[in-house]
Amino acid sequence: MFRFEKLFVYSHAVREVCVQSQKGLSHQLTESTAATLGIPAAQAAQLVQSLHVLSHHILFYNLTSPEQILAVFPESFHSSLKNLITKILLENSATWKTEALSNQISLPQLKDLDWRVHMVTSSDSVSRMSVPSCLVQLQISSGSSESVSSVTVELSRESLDTILDGLGRIRDQLSVVAGK
DSSP states (O other): OHHHHHHHHHHHHHHHHHHHHTTOOOHHHHHHHHHHHTOOHHHHHHHHHHHHHHHHHHHHTTOOSHHHHHTTSOTTSOHHHHHHHHHHHHHHHHHHHHHHHHTOOOOOEEEEEEEEEEEEEOSOSSOOOEEEEEEEEEEEEOTTSOOEEEEEEEEEHHHHHHHHHHHHHHHHHHHHHHHO
8 A cells, every 4th residue: 555655646746747847947846846756956957857858849849649759768768657757748738738829929920011102302402303212001910919000111212122132032042942
């Protein structure tokens, strides 16, 4: 009976360390792990860090089956512990993935683009000529929010030529890469 209780305590401790380590290394988690498992704090910190890296590896590579996760462990790893950690990772990976997606930082997205040519009077007092410029209006939604902001940029002919030339070079480079 004593052996079963001890195994239960250790499996519960392993479960707690696996779940808590996913968030990262903390002094409190390291100390409680060291006390529960009866190991030095340095080993507990290494264990927490290793489990943190393992859980992120599982999420990053989208390992969703026991076979995929078991393949990550070395052959010499204790089989019962390997199976327990695999089970814990599988149970929690969906929750961790949801949390990661909800905290994901995303770039602004272009929703709409409008442009027009605008004639601007030259600032040169000698010649009161009209100089064409391009007004570009961008509608941008930022990240996870539904708000749309508007940005208007006025470009001279030279600036517009430079931008178009740069975009043409990017297009050519992408064509070369896609052709390979």
